Structure formats: C-alpha cells, structure tokens
Amino acid sequence: MASSGIFWAVLGAALAAGCAGAGSAIGVGIAGRAASGVVTQEPGMFSKVLILQLLPGTQGIYGLLIAFIALSQIGLLGGGAQMNMELTKGLMYFAACLPMAIGGLISAIAQGKCAVSAIGLVAKRPDQFGKSMIFPAMVETYAILALLVSILSINGIG
Amino acid sequence: MTGAYVDKNYVYAVARIRSAELKLLTRSQLDELIAAENAEAVYSLLKEKGWGTESCRTWEDMLKSEEKKLWELIEELVPDMSVFDVFKKPGDYHNLKAAIKEAAEETEIPEIYTSESTIDPERIRLAVRERNFGMLPPEMAEAAGEINDSYLRTKDGQLCDTAVDRICLEEMVRAGEASDCGFLSQYALLMAAAAVIKTAVRSARTGKSRDFLNQAIADIPTLDRNALIQAAMNGEEQIIAYLLTTDYADAVPAIRKGMTAFENYCDDLITRRMKDQQRESFGLGPIAAYILARKNEMKSVRIIFSGKENGFSDDMIRERVRETYV
Numbered sequence: 232m233a234s235s236g237i238f239w240a241v242l243g244a245a246l247a248a249g250c251a252g253a254g255s256a257i258g259v260g261i262a263g264r265a266a267s268g269v270v271t272q273e274p275g276m277f278s279k280v281l282i283l284q285l286l287p288g289t290q291g292i293y294g295l296l297i298a299f300i301a302l303s304q305i306g307l308l309g310g311g312a313q314m315n316m317e318l319t320k321g322l323m324y325f326a327a328c329l330p331m332a333i334g335g336l337i338s339a340i341a342q343g344k345c346a347v348s349a350i351g352l353v354a355k356r357p358d359q360f361g362k363s364m365i366f367p368a369m370v371e372t373y374a375i376l377a378l379l380v381s382i383l384s385i386n387g388i389g
Numbered sequence: 390m391t392g393a394y395v396d397k398n399y400v401y402a403v404a405r406i407r408s409a410e411l412k413l414l415t416r417s418q419l420d421e422l423i424a425a426e427n428a429e430a431v432y433s434l435l436k437e438k439g440w441g442t443e444s445c446r447t448w449e450d451m452l453k454s455e456e457k458k459l460w461e462l463i464e465e466l467v468p469d470m471s472v473f474d475v476f477k478k479p480g481d482y483h484n485l486k487a488a489i490k491e492a493a494e495e496t497e498i499p500e501i502y503t504s505e506s507t508i509d510p511e512r513i514r515l516a517v518r519e520r521n522f523g524m525l526p527p528e529m530a531e532a533a534g535e536i537n538d539s540y541l542r543t544k545d546g547q548l549c550d551t552a553v554d555r556i557c558l559e560e561m562v563r564a565g566e567a568s569d570c571g572f573l574s575q576y577a578l579l580m581a582a583a584a585v586i587k588t589a590v591r592s593a594r595t596g597k598s599r600d601f602l603n604q605a606i607a608d609i610p611t612l613d614r615n616a617l618i619q620a621a622m623n624g625e626e627q628i629i630a631y632l633l634t635t636d637y638a639d640a641v642p643a644i645r646k647g648m649t650a651f652e653n654y655c656d657d658l659i660t661r662r663m664k665d666q667q668r669e670s671f672g673l674g675p676i677a678a679y680i681l682a683r684k685n686e687m688k689s690v691r692i693i694f695s696g697k698e699n700g701f702s703d704d705m706i707r708e709r710v711r712e713t714y715v
Contacts, residue, residue, distance in 0.1 A: 276408070
C-alpha cells in the first residue's frame with residue numbers, strides 16, 4: 232500500500248487529459264452544431280464560425296500538456312519510472328492534476344455554450360465578429376488559471 | 390425517431406434561425422413597399438427580395454408560397470412539429486366553422502379552408518357532412534357535434550363562431566402548456582386572455598345574455614370564468630373592476646381607451662416577449678418567435694397589397710402595418 236503512489240499519480244494525469252478533453256469535446260461539439268446551422272443558411276460564414284467553434288478546444292490541449300508533464304515527472308515517459316512511489320507523493324501528483332481536470336471540464340462546456348451565443352451574434356451581425364470572439368475568450372481565463380496551478384504544483388512536487 | 394439523435398436545446402435550429410432572421414423585412418424595407426406606386430410594384434420589389442416562386446402569378450400565390458417555405462424550414466429543424474400546434478389550432482377551428490356552415494347551407498366553397506392546421510381540412514369537412522364526429526380528435530368531436538346541432542337549429546352564425554372560438558382558445562392554451570416552451574405557453578395564454586377580455590367587453594356593451602356568455606367565454610387558467618361572466622352581465626365597469634384583481638390589471642387603461650387601443654397593447658406585449666427571444670441561444674422560444682415574426686411580416690405584406698389594390702393612402706396603410714421583429 233505504501234508504494235501505491237504511482238497509481239494515484241497516473242490516475243491524476245489520466246483525469247487531467249480525460250476530463251479536460253471530454254469538456255472540450257462537448258464544447259466544440261455544441262458550438263459545431265450551431266456553426267453548422269449558420270453555414271447551412273450562409274455558406275460564406277464558414278471561416279468566422281469555425282474560429283468560434285474551435286475556442287473550447289484549448290482545454291483538451293491544456294489537459295494533454297498537464298498529463299505529459301506529470302507522466303514525465305514520475306518517469307513514465309523517457310524511462311526511470313518510480314514504480315515504488317510513496318502514497319503521499321502519488322496523492323500529491325493526483326491533487327496537482329485536479330485543477331486542470333475539473334477546471335478544464337467545466338470551463339470547456341461553459342465556453343462551448345458561450346461560443347454558441349457568439350455564433351448566433353455573428354450570424355445576425357457579421358460585422359461584429361471581433362467582439363463576438365471576446366465573450367467566449369473570457370472563459371479561457373479560468374482554464375489558464377487551472378493550467379498554471381497544475382503546472383506549478385507538479386513542478387513543486389518534483 | 391427510435392435511435393435518432395434529438396437535440397433538445399435546438400442549437401443547430403436556433404443558429405439557422407438567426408441567419409434566416411437576416412432575411413426578414415426591416416421597417417425601412419416595409420416603408421419602401423408602402424411607398425411603391427401600386428400592388429404590381431410591391432410584387433416586383435418582393436420578388437427581387439426572393440419572395441414567391443417562379444410559378445406564382447398573384448400576390449396571394451406569393452404569400453401562400455412564403456407560408457409554405459416557412460413551414461418547410463421549421464419541419465427541417467424541429468422533429469416533433471406538435472410543439473407548434475399553438476399556431477395551427479386556430480386553423481383547425483376556422484376549418485370547423487367553415488365545414489359547419491358549408492354543410493348547413495349545402496354549398497361547396499373549398500377555398501375558404503386553410504391548410505395551416507393540425508387536422509386535414511378534408512377530414513373535418515367529411516366528419517361534419519356525414520355527421521360522423523368520431524373521425525375528429527376527442528377534444529374537438531363533442532363540441533363540434535353540439536355546435537353543429539345548435540347551428541342547424543338556430544342558424545345563428547355569430548353564436549356558432551363564438552362557441553367554436555371558445556373551444557379553440559381553450560385548446561390553444563392546452564397546446565401551449567403541452568409544448569413545454571415558456572414563450573409558447575405565455576403566447577397562447579396571452580392570445581386567449583386578450584380574446585376572452587375582448588369578447589366580455591363587447592358582450593357587456595351589446596347586452597348579451599348569460600347563455601351567450603356561457604357559450605362565448607373560454608375557461609383559461611388566469612381568469613375566473615364565472616366571475617368574468619357575472620361581471621360582463623353587470624356592465625363594462627364591473628369587468629374592469631374584476632380585471633384589476635387579475636394578472637391583466639396593466640391592460641385596464643388600454644381597455645378604457647377602447648378596443649383598438651387594447652388590441653395595440655396586446656400586440657406590443659407579444660412583440661416585447663418575441664424580442665426577448667433574440668437574446669436566447671437555446672430552446673424552442675427563438676424558433677417560435679421567428680414563426681410569429683414571419684407570420685406578422687406576411688400579415689403586413691397582405692395589408693400593403695390590399696391597401697394598394699383598394700386605393701388606401703400610404704399613411705392609412707402605414708398605421709395598420711405591424712411592428713417588425715428585426
């Protein structure tokens with residue numbers, strides 16, 4: 232039991248990539264449905280709505296980044312894995328990955344819904360594309376904060 | 390729909406509607422139509438904007454084709470069209486009135502039937518003609534039989550119309566509640582309440598009997614039917630005193646000014662509720678608001694065409710044209 236830390240560390244990395252990725256998939260998916268609706272009526276709007284659709288996709292990338300950092304710290308990438316890692320240390324890695332897992336999941340879904348509204352705005356007023364980007368981009372702030380806390384925590388443990 | 394994906398947030402549909410809203414006529418475009426020289430010029434302007442089809446020959450054809458385009462778009466977007474029964478119920482009951490009168494007078498006027506209905510007009514026609522009301526949905530069948538008998542006995546067209554309208558309003562409210570859409574249920578309730586209040590006020594002014602009021606006043610959740618009938622028996626002031634105790638107290642100043650002011654008040658209220666839907670990105674509300682906006686647009690265009698054909702001045706037409714959604 233004392234050496235089961237590696238399990239918790241890997242679970243943390245998996246959750247960071249999995250939850251943030253799932254959030255992005257939901258966010259990009261919902262925005263994609265709205266984008267398809269606009270392009271059905273106005274094919275010329277494709278490039279504008281595509282950018283808005285992709286905004287909730289960043290959380291999945293952040294989650295992947297955290298998973299890479301965590302896995303390389305514990306030695307699962309590049310060799311020298313700490314297979315007998317102490318439980319406390321493993322739980323610390325697990326806790327360090329949680330901000331990205333939870334923050335990524337929730338912020339990506341919220342950003343997806345916001346992107347849907349922004350796509351509606353662009354559909355109605357194509358000249359307001361610049362402003363329409365800002366509203367969903369604000370949600371990104373909280374994904375970046377989660378990413379920072381996870382990176383700093385993982386590096387602190389190492 | 391077994392196994393099919395149903396988007397209950399209507400994300401795709403609402404986004405498509407937002408794009409479609411760009412093609413709604415704006416106030417300045419309506420003004421341009423009003424300023425046109427004659428009905429032919431209005432027709433040409435609308436054709437340039439994509440209204441009608443190649444096969445359209447008259448403005449009536451053009452409006453029918455626009456109505457068809459509207460429902461084709463909505464059918465593409467909403468898998469279960471029964472949520473929009475609120476808009477189609479009046480068509481069913483219009484067809485019922487037409488069928489009752491047509492059968493009683495032993496004439497045939499197929500053009501008075503509307504296809505914007507939930508029940509095939511031919512089915513209603515056949516049910517009334519053969520007096521086989523079991524062919525109709527249960528909520529319509531019993532009332533249709535009674536109203537038909539009453540019309541054959543009395544030949545009182547007004548009583549027949551008001552009795553059918555009462556059932557129609559009650560059905561509209563039920564359809565609004567069944568749609569599970571806040572905007573649609575509010576719309577149905579508001580339309581029904583406006584019609585009930587108008588009937589009560591007009592009945593009080595013309596001294597209608599309790600029997601007539603029992604036939605004419607619909608039972609809707611926000612008004613106490615018995616209290617309203619009693620008030621209508623005692624005069625307009627009693628109706629106003631009763632309405633002050635209900636959700637419709639704000640409408641009293643408009644009612645005091647007259648029925649036109651009250652109708653304008655109701656139209657403005659519905660337009661405000663429709664405009665609220667422009668801020669929504671999910672759900673049936675924005676789609677329902679678009680349907681109403683297009684129907685209002687078609688009503689405005691109809692007013693412009695008939696105004697031009699009958700030689701009304703531009704100002705007279707402008708007064709009657711409805712406020713736009715965009």
